Amino acid sequence: MPDCAFEPRNPDFEAATRDSFARQGLMRHLGVEIADIAPGFVELQVPFEENLTQQHGHFHGGVMGAIADRAAGYAAFTLAPPGSDVVSVEYKINMTAPGDGDRLVARGTVKRAGRTLIVTGADVFAETGGVQTLCATVLQTIMVLPENEKRRSG
């Protein structure tokens, strides 16, 4: 959960977030699910399967990156005005441990919400038998696209 409360500008932020997430073919292909949504906070999870592995049979870093990016990005999206969209400008990810577990959990939070740019972060944990180990941490920049600019930039 986020450190401090954010006031969402879109009263339907949860439905908007679930709707956008549901249209991402990659999230479905990887088996990623939304675990929790709050203003400025999104938690994603993905159960282990062979299709998500690197060469040693653990979760692939590409999966960690993808869910960290989306957890943080959708955390920003919960604070965006109705009708707007968000895009990832950039992010940086540190891998801190192998992705060795039954599932991955990514918690995305908003660090600072500006009008145009939102700075976010995410931590990714590998969970085995209920114990979570930090395996990646992300620092990200999100850009808000007002409704009339979505066609151009989307």
Next chain:
Amino acid sequence: MPDCAFEPRNPDFEAATRDSFARQGLMRHLGVEIADIAPGFVELQVPFEENLTQQHGHFHGGVMGAIADRAAGYAAFTLAPPGSDVVSVEYKINMTAPGDGDRLVARGTVKRAGRTLIVTGADVFAETGGVQTLCATVLQTIMVLPENEKRRSG
């Protein structure tokens, strides 16, 4: 192709790279293929499919991140000693354009090869009708794991 020639320490670097890549379940699941390998250089490509999309039907940023990380990481791997492995310590990715194309191409290169750490980069292009547009650029740190440390850290 890289700016300057690197001398690989593993004469079988190409076979070792293809072998490691083939054991990554995620790369197969996403449909990623090796397009080219040279010392300090790896090019990957992935054809478009619905399973790889974000909410507007373009390639998902998670796919850009995954192939950029692997193109750059395997570029480092081509320079690693026989029997060693490499892990991504961290990377930073800037998204510069939507992933709108028939396929994505990621070119990974080595910027500086140290004994323990290798600094790499990758550019990702979205290709439509033979025209390539830069859609992401990555700066990455790779750590070389000598053969006797692989069990511990892999």
Next chain:
Amino acid sequence: MPDCAFEPRNPDFEAATRDSFARQGLMRHLGVEIADIAPGFVELQVPFEENLTQQHGHFHGGVMGAIADRAAGYAAFTLAPPGSDVVSVEYKINMTAPGDGDRLVARGTVKRAGRTLIVTGADVFAETGGVQTLCATVLQTIMVLPENEKRRSG
């Protein structure tokens, strides 16, 4: 202060940190001082002066970057073995607000301490009349150099 307690491997970590810091000509030139040291945690501060400004008269981003890098780097150094040194492998900094204040404060913490690599973070605050505003946040990778490798890499 850090979220969780770290056990320093060097009982004289505080003296070693102050000694290394005192030998950095740049920190003296910028007027940076150590405000606090604990295992896995270092706080630095620098009072405002004209020599530290950007074009609008606020603290320059270069000062934010320099003190964030050192606060996080010395946070890692507090956990390094006696006689070893640390170097910044890389860091990423997000600027979240102008550096408008009487002084800057940077708090560096350790996120994960490995044997060779330490992942750290730092937040930089601009303070005016006792009120602190987050103006930059950093995610960093530090490498520990054992005593016998310092000459080669330092």
Next chain:
Amino acid sequence: MPDCAFEPRNPDFEAATRDSFARQGLMRHLGVEIADIAPGFVELQVPFEENLTQQHGHFHGGVMGAIADRAAGYAAFTLAPPGSDVVSVEYKINMTAPGDGDRLVARGTVKRAGRTLIVTGADVFAETGGVQTLCATVLQTIMVLPENEKRRSG
């Protein structure tokens, strides 16, 4: 020099760049000078002095970061419309070698110039006896502030 030619939107981009640079107290305090300016390209240099050192007597990483950030940022500024300003949203820096030399040289280039965001890069070299060694490389995001928004965000 940049890979490809950029068309500056401000015919007086060079004077505007020199004027903004001259108002940065920190650049003067560190002894940084402009070595070259072209559309989408800025080269900075700083001669060695004791005030710029880390604990082993080499150039401090904080100097590398400061001049890399400014070389890349002013490279973006050369392409900004007349009367606008630019701010660093974020950057990531990899240190690739000690800053051991008579001077540091930073070359900043534009990778992609958008309307609101400009992605840039910079390489920093330590020069001794005319030989330059890459000691840091940067990937950066710059935001363009139109003239009417400068007061609010500067």
